Amino acid sequence: MRRTRKSYAWLMVSLTFVTVLATACSDSPQHSVPDDNPAKPKLTYWAELNGNAGSVKPSFLEVPFFQEWQKRTGVQLKFIQPPTNQAKEAINVLLASGDLPDMMEYEWNQFPGGPVKAINDGYIIRLNELIDQYAPNLKKYLSEHPDVDKQIKTDDGSYYVFPFIRGDDQLRTYQGPIVRKDWLEELGLQTPTTIAEWHAVLQAFKEKKGVEAPLTFLGVPNTLFGIEGGGFVGAFGIKKGFYVDQGHVKFGAAEQGYKDFLTTFRQWYAEGLIDKNIATVDTKTMDANMISGRSGATIWNAGAGLGKWQPLVEDKDKKAMFEAAPYPVLKKGDRPKFSQRSYAYEGTGGVAISSKSKHAEEAAKLLDYGYSPEGHMLFNFGVEGISYKLVNGYPTYTDLILRNPDKLAPAQALAMYSRSSYFGPFVQDVRYMEQFYTLPQQKKAVQIWSDTDVDSNILPQIPKTELENAELSSIMNDVTTLVDEMSLKIILGVESPDTFDSYVSQLKALKIDRAIQIQQQALERDRKR
CATH class of the missing domain: 3.40.190.10 (Periplasmic binding protein-like II)
Structure with a gap:
């Protein structure tokens, strides 16, 4: 393979992700909120900022959703943000350093050797006991959806992430x-x-x-x-x-x-x-x-x-x-x-807890919030009265999202206040899509693209x-x-x-x-x- 890789290099020399990765990771933005409660631990969270959010705000803590998540859970977060489109390279540098954050949002099912190896190599921890004790909302959802439960476990039955789950078949295309x-x-x-x-x-x-x-x-x-x-x-x-x-x-x-x-x-x-x-x-x-x-x-x-x-x-x-x-x-x-055609769970947006975390219990409780009734609404619709209103019990996006006064596209505005249009530790709600697709050609698109034999x-x-x-x-x-x-x-x-x-x-x-x-x-x- 040495000759193959060498001959490939000249073709890919212009690719932007071929950078000096160690430098990129050390220079990547790391932001935190003021520590006004020293007795409460501040947890570290490694993740790539979604492109729609990143096109408006450059860092996690400038995005209203992440401010609100911390406010509601009482957990302060320090975000470690790899360069855009370099998550795979950056995670390798991070793992090699041995200096791991409390949580890492990544496609762990794509880890070389699989998530079991990531656990056995001491990068992330098996979550079964933590979920049993500190994640009642996720535990309840999985017990009610055994087909999804099977997808997010390893062959030996280990849970390894707090997963992103598509909550309806309509969301898979x-x-x-x-x-x-x-x-x-x-x-x-x-x-x-x-x-x-x-x-x-x-x-x-x-x-x-x-x-x-x-x-x-x-x-x-x-x-x-x-x-x-x-x-x-x-x-x-x-x-x-x-x-x-x-x-x-x-x-x-x-x-x-x-x-x-x-x-x-x-x-x-x-x-x-x-x-x-x-x-x-x-x-x-x-x-x-x-x-x-x-x-x-x-x-x-x-x-x-x-x-x-x-x-x-x-x-x-x-x-x-x-x-x-x-x-x-x-x-x-x-x-x-x-x-x-996506799976209900396909690995993207899952959050693992690192083996180096001294706050695994707090991390599990924070991540479980997204599966609670209140967290479900925040992750999918944002803040009531700001990004959505309840109309006859239906969470309806406001003009801040659908007709943004600052001319943000709905995808950009929604990424400011929720995570429904991309990934994270929660169950995606089909009511997001019913409104997010405001244009008639969007609704028609899903029907056209779904009309295939892909499930077979x-x-x-x-x-x-x-x-x-x-x-x-x-x-x-x-x-x-x-x-x-x-x-x-x-x-x-x-x-x-x-x-x-x-x-x-x-x-x-x-x-x-x-x-x-x-x-x-x-x-x-x-x-x-």
């Missing part, structure tokens, strides 16, 4: 293709549904409208990140990662369909239809592309995408209009096989043993590097699609078949539970 509807109408085109139709639309945007980067999507934190939910690549019958095909686990990037996808994107890139900065597009860049008209199509969220961009473009051009498009297929009339093909959230996790992580570390390197090389035209068979041979040498076997045996074990 929130992302998909988005296109400029007004441009389609201007050019006499229909909303694209097939790869061929998408090609024609992007060509028209380029040639007839002079659009610089017709299709843009996230390339950060890793190559092709924006299409990992199944956009475009799903038209070829596969996902980039693991999926289930008639009960059998497969790895999409090793399938023939992935070669066909890369060949298509190679052509589109050569024709100038895909953003030339494919490897470095982050959320801020994508926002700028879509708002400025540099791009006319992408894959992103109903809230942070449609809801954020529409009022901004409409303010400048009354005719400007975004709309959702179906996940593309190859043959007209076919039903999409894949789309973005998604790989369930399956706990694995420590040994399985360790072996899988070791394999996939090298596999992911190779996949990302090869994908980018073929799309950019550096390598020919004819090298695909050789690349698959390399994947097999890196034991991708063993990784598939691990996933398969975990799936079969889970089915017997």
Whole structure:
């Protein structure tokens, strides 16, 4: 793999997350409220600030939600904030330092070796006893939702985080293709549904409208990140990662369909239809592309995408209009096989308590607040009388959120007063979405994006043993590097699609078949539970 990584470096040299990580972490903002009660412990909390909140306020303690959370619980927090889009790199530096905060909000199910290893290595603690004694609200929820309870435990039955849980199936789909509807109408085109139709639309945007980067999507934190939910690549019958095909686990990037996808994107890139900065597009860049008209199509969220961009473009051009498009297929009339579809719990936003914490009891009580009736309202709707009002018992967002006087998009305003539009230690309420999606095209988008066969093909959230996790992580570390390197090389035209068979041979040498076997045996074990 030494030669592979070396050859990859030149392609990724412009990526913003390749910084001097130790310096970045030491320079990252750390803020705390005044200590007016020395007898009460001040807890430390490591987390990345959400992009919508960060676009308004640079630090946690300037965000009203985090001020209110501390006020209500009586717990003072010192936040440790890694640089934007560098959470993975920063957490590695933090863990290596040994100087751990009380709480760490991170995707612990993605930890190399899995959460069991994170526990056994002494980074985080097993939470079963703490939840039993000090987290009655979370304990009650899990006892009432055994299907969710199964998802948030390790294979040996250990709880490891206070989880973010999507409380309704309607909340599990929130992302998909988005296109400029007004441009389609201007050019006499229909909303694209097939790869061929998408090609024609992007060509028209380029040639007839002079659009610089017709299709843009996230390339950060890793190559092709924006299409990992199944956009475009799903038209070829596969996902980039693991999926289930008639009960059998497969790895999409090793399938023939992935070669066909890369060949298509190679052509589109050569024709100038895909953003030339494919490897470095982050959320801020994508926002700028879509708002400025540099791009006319992408894959992103109903809230942070449609809801954020529409009022901004409409303010400048009354005719400007975004709309959702179906996940593309190859043959007209076919039903999409894949789309973005989250689990009730998928790891994001879970908060672990570190093994170095001297205040585990206080931390557990603080984190349990989000699952209490009062905490549920704060995390989902904010402060009554400010960000919401009860109308016939229904928590209704105020104009501060939906028609913000400072011209903040609803996604930005909501991120100031709640956590409902992103993640955290609480159960997300479907009533948030019913109001947050204020635009008719947002509500329609969820219906369009949900109309797929993804539930039959998604790989369930399956706990694995420590040994399985360790072996899988070791394999996939090298596999992911190779996949990302090869994908980018073929799309950019550096390598020919004819090298695909050789690349698959390399994947097999890196034991991708063993990784598939691990996933398969975990799936079969889970089915017997």
